[in-house]
Amino acid sequence: MVGALISGNEGILRQVKGIGAKTAARLVVELKDEAHRIGIAEEGSPAIRDAVSALLALGFTRLEAGKLVEGVVRAKPESGSEELVKRALAASRAR
Secondary structure: OHHHHHHOOHHHHHOOOOOOHHHHHHHHHHHHHHHHHHHHHHHOOHHHHHHHHHHHHOOOOHHHHHHHHHHHHHHOOOOOHHHHHHHHHHHHHHO
């Protein structure tokens, strides 16, 4: 479902019993950004998944880890997992 929200695929959402076209459209509009933050570990490259997992092991919540890694990926998309973790930790200290 997270992937459907991220991609805006209302058809998948309408397959859920009780979800019609209007509700599916509203879910996509209202939850797309949050779904992206939460789903970055599920949808991303192996480096992104590894970086989020490392941050989770260090005590960050899934949402915090996703936001930090997402920020690093936006700044430097071709980063490896080690660099993603280092930059995410630096970003968390700067907050």
